[in-house]
Amino acid sequence: MMEVTQSGSAQHAAVLREFGCEHSLLSRPDGSASFVQGDTTVLAGVYGPAEVMVSKESFDRATLEVTLKPKVGMPGVAERSKEQCIRQTCEAALLTRLHPRTSITLSLQTVHDDGALLACCLNAACMALMDAGLPMHCLFCGVCCAIDQQGTIKLDPTAKEEKESRAVMTFALDSTDCRVMMSSTKGSYTAAELQQCIAVCQRASESIFQFYRDSVSRRYCKA
């Protein structure tokens, strides 16, 4: 079941690319989802709460493992750093204390990377965790923005725009108050520009959360 929607914001000509998602497309994992933003596509699969190795188990909470595989080649340091960002965001959103001594495994596969990869991974991860029925106390979404050489803020940049910009930022925002849960930034920018970017991303996240709501109600009301 695919859905596509678009949204816009007046300031700085900041418009999110067309995004869409698909639920439960894989048969083996407990939950799976694919998220598409423009041309960037990420596939996520969740297994859990499942058996955990004694060396990794935690007595009071579930152990979350995230694996991100790039489209070509072996996973490198960049993938490891993205995995840590995603893992920390998911741990903050999941109610891990409800399943102690278990493991939750989240596997992400980059199908195509055309910019805003970390944001797309976060969105796919959130949809897959919801699809698996894991208890969460809030939802989260990822929004990416770039500041180009002239100082204009461009929302949801493509890979070409990311290369030409002087700073690229990705934020994970929560659904209850749209506050920043995780930020990953690269490049040079002033403190004022950071605050502006956060404000632009918060406005854009509202459309992503509305999309989550519409896609869940379409999925359940169809069944």
Add this chain to the structure above:
Amino acid sequence: MLCCVKEKIGEAVLPGDLLAFEIQKSENKTEKLICGPGLRRDGEDVFVCKSGILRHKEPNLYWIDLQQRRYVPAKGESVIGIVTAKSGDVFKVDVGGSEQASLSYLAFEGATKRNRPNVQVGDLVYAQFIIANKDMEPELVCIDSCGRANGMGVFGAGGLLFKVSLGLVRKLLSPQSEIVKDLEKIFPFEMVIGLNGRIWVKAKTTQQTLIVANILESCENMTTEQRRSIFGRVSENVL
């Protein structure tokens, strides 16, 4: 997002939604509210922790109806388990959860220390959870509180075991299940349904067993009309 609960009954809700109940504070009456699966209490608030449809049963029971595939053991539920090991006085049983459950050999009808039950590794057992919470290893028994088997125990000579989603299993086990009624009309067969998503079926011939298994696996995503048309075609081909 704060929303009034009456509007949301029957609609999809997302994790993080706060539900507001209209409580009339009058004359020291405290209203009792039962939060089922998918709802959690945080101080004075009730919030949703899983995405699904909000359901309500009079007078005060609310829960979230969701489609899940991974089973989490809960006390009192009857499940189909596969015996994986015999260690001392206890059988280790795989129920599809995060941990293996333990089943004592005394928890069978008529079992004593001298008279051990005839259970081998690989057998299917239909048992009930007596202990199932997040902090302890789950425990199963094959007797009810009076000491009778009541349908539980080892079963499964012949037949086929397969896995479906938890939502389908709950639909099949509901009192007036249409799927079961339609299936009964096609041909006679035996079925054991475990709340952990496992179903065992056995019909007179292997082909009929496979037909029933395939129908049940595909029932999940069909509407009533599609299901009736498939059942009609199958009964025409069989007869």
